Amino acid sequence: NAGVTQTPKFQVLKTGQSMTLQCAQDMNHEYMSWYRQDPGMGLRLIHYSVGAGITDQGEVPNGYNVSRSTTEDFPLRLLSAAPSQTSVYFCASSREGTQYFGPGTRLLVL
């Protein structure tokens, strides 16, 4: 039981490039979320999903897309990377409220 996994662990992008952050969970959780963590701040919700085929925006959705084609996977797409998207990204999953987090992806946009 791997829990929540994220790839890559670290990525460097140039401004304007696109990429997808991968997230997978093997706990059969309905709910999955993406957060970003900036220095000196707590986590902020980007997008979330309450089940396959259903997604919605969180607090800071601009510049990001998500989709949920399966229960297990919830990828986060950066359409055109900007330096303001330099952050640590966490994926989380839950069934009844307690969210369990992946190890994070550290993204640097130059």
Add this chain to the structure above:
Amino acid sequence: AQKITQTQPGMFVQEKEAVTLDCTYDTSDPSYGLFWYKQPSSGEMIFLIYQGSYDQQNATEGRYSLNFQKARKSANLVISASQLGDSAMYFCAMRSISGGYNKLIFGAGTRLAVHP
């Protein structure tokens, strides 16, 4: 508006002593949940403890307990018998029914340093 406030940017404690990390929250929802997470220097987010707004007793998990004062809207984390491995960032978070299960709101965190 829903908000979590952690007023202590940094705290330090001597090993084996107890420490309290403060958290106040703001919500108008009658049903909500409060969480504490630990983030060590390695970066992962580790769930510590949960308190529901209707729970009659304060939550406890081993050396962690949550001092829940509903009227004051506070949910302080108490760590008893601190260990060197407790040195980390600690985040308080809230989930409310109107926000949905996925929507956790986090405070800015408190950095705890445990000294030998």
